[in-house]
Amino acid sequence: MFGQVAAPAGIRLKAGLCGSFAGVMTGMAETDKSASRPLSPHLSVYRPLINMVMSILHRMTGAALYLGTLLLAAWLIAAASGEAQFARINGFFAHPFGRLVLFGYTWVLLHHMLGGLRHLVWDTGRGFSIAQVNLLSWLTIIGSILLTLALWLVGLTLRGEL
Amino acid sequence: MAGYRTPLARVRGLGSAKDGTEHFWKQRVTAVSNLILISFAIFLIVRLAGADYATVKKTLARPQNAIPLLLLILSGVIHMRLGMQNIIEDYVHAEGYKVGALLLNTFFTALVGLVCAYAVLKLSFGA
Numbered sequence: 001m002f003g004q005v006a007a008p009a010g011i012r013l014k015a016g017l018c019g020s021f022a023g024v025m026t027g028m029a030e031t032d033k034s035a036s037r038p039l040s041p042h043l044s045v046y047r048p049l050i051n052m053v054m055s056i057l058h059r060m061t062g063a064a065l066y067l068g069t070l071l072l073a074a075w076l077i078a079a080a081s082g083e084a085q086f087a088r089i090n091g092f093f094a095h096p097f098g099r100l101v102l103f104g105y106t107w108v109l110l111h112h113m114l115g116g117l118r119h120l121v122w123d124t125g126r127g128f129s130i131a132q133v134n135l136l137s138w139l140t141i142i143g144s145i146l147l148t149l150a151l152w153l154v155g156l157t158l159r160g161e162l
Numbered sequence: 163m164a165g166y167r168t169p170l171a172r173v174r175g176l177g178s179a180k181d182g183t184e185h186f187w188k189q190r191v192t193a194v195s196n197l198i199l200i201s202f203a204i205f206l207i208v209r210l211a212g213a214d215y216a217t218v219k220k221t222l223a224r225p226q227n228a229i230p231l232l233l234l235i236l237s238g239v240i241h242m243r244l245g246m247q248n249i250i251e252d253y254v255h256a257e258g259y260k261v262g263a264l265l266l267n268t269f270f271t272a273l274v275g276l277v278c279a280y281a282v283l284k285l286s287f288g289a
Contacts, residue, residue: 079218113196120193
């Protein structure tokens, strides 16, 4: 059985062997060219797509929140420590730099939240058409910006600064 | 006892990480609880914007605020630990560094969680 199959296949194999053997010879002769052989495509060769940017932002905002939790920890520790410590941390948050950090933290939090909501939708098996994926991605970024602005508008109004 | 189990039964649902879909599922459970608890925390913090120390202290000490905050701290640090574990496993390939980073991840999130919870409890039970 093996011989029967091998005979016709062998003819084709011969040509194939010659080809690959020639290829090996050329390869050996031109080893310096191996450095320029094509690599598998990576991030930098793709045109940025909205869902890809949102995916990267989701991980980046997650990592930022990981460290940003220290802000919440500092605020809670200060509140539990006493009035002087609480005044100091509030002084930092009221400073323009502190405000900028808090504003950034708000957006990062809301963006990660909406991104997570989008992932929960996908976890149900829905929203995978290209149009839906793009819509959900745009909703994430636009929604996070609008929500951040709305929250700060309310917060600053409550503080009597607007 | 384990000897009577078929090879398929022993590996079913476990996968290469040997803990099945636990990581995926816990990440989703804490994502949902974070959605609820963070919304509450944002509401609480915006309401406290510009409030004086006595008001902040009194508000945070109320059980209806302290208990959701404690839940948020628990749910938040579990979610943080799982997420950072993903990042470490994706980018740190050297076994030694990876194990070290995973350990630090666990220690950091446990410490942050406990410190925050301690602060909330101290406010609740009289600071």
